Amino acid sequence: MGGPAISTAGRAPLSGLHDVELAQLATTGDRAAFGELARRHGSAVRALLRRMGADPTLADDLAQDAFLSAFEAITDFRGEGTFAGWVKRIAARHYIRRWRKRAELDPAPEGAELADEADGAGLSDQRLDLDEALKCLTPAERLCVCLCYGAGLSHAEAAEAAKAPLGTVKSHVKRGLEKLRRRLEPADAPPSLETSSGSRTHG
């Protein structure tokens, strides 16, 4: 990776190119093309990091780091999935590394989960958006749900990324989905008796 940025003269404007074409230009060291990718998908990556639990400043920093890592490894992106999904997975792994360090230094109090759950139980009549609903999850549940549904990782991939047992990740996702369902269900919906987590094809 390297080399000067390719001149935009004589080619379509960057805004008119597909993500895969921009990524191909970035493999030649075209930093302007990669900047266009950051412009298109920066908000999605930052939003995912915020939903995972990062504060806005940390989310911005980690998102920038993720894009820089993506630029360094741009030849690994072969266009099989979406570019946004690829960068989201990189960003999620960046956040997990930070989260694990913080969790080791400052473990969450045991009672936090119970308190959050109790707070969320009586609010199913309110239609809250996803960002608000995620706040009722414990940090671990939030992380696992965001890894699987936001970053598109399978349960096994999430377990590997978080360096946690697969069963633990599945449990966090299941509990997180139950809480989210209660939060996101409209008031007139019939009460659901079972979670749909089993229907997801995540490994």
Place this chain on the structure above:
Amino acid sequence: MADPSFDAELTRLFAQAPVYADHADFARRVEDRLNVGWTLRRSLIGLLGVAGGLIAVGQMVGANLILRVISAGQASMSAAQHTANLAPGLINTLLQAAGMRGVTFGAEGLWLALGLLALAGALLATRSLEEF
């Protein structure tokens, strides 16, 4: 939200990311950091090249290498001339067989080889820095 579609609905909600007002600034900061990294990398390579060159020149001057190479070149030319005088037919036959008729190898050749070696080393260092 119906049960069977909860997974799909959740995935859809996650895919609905807000577009932050400063998304252009964010992209510019990413580009700036890329450009800074590239500038630093180029500067580092240049500095390493200059430092390596200075060290090489210092070593050559300290070891009196230039005079040695010139004298060695003259000695080799003289020896080649002497050999050619002794057996001109044999030398010509050998040079023709090797496709090097008329080629002489003296101090210039040695400098050329050293220059090519230095160029190859610089390319190798650049490639290594880019890869790692």
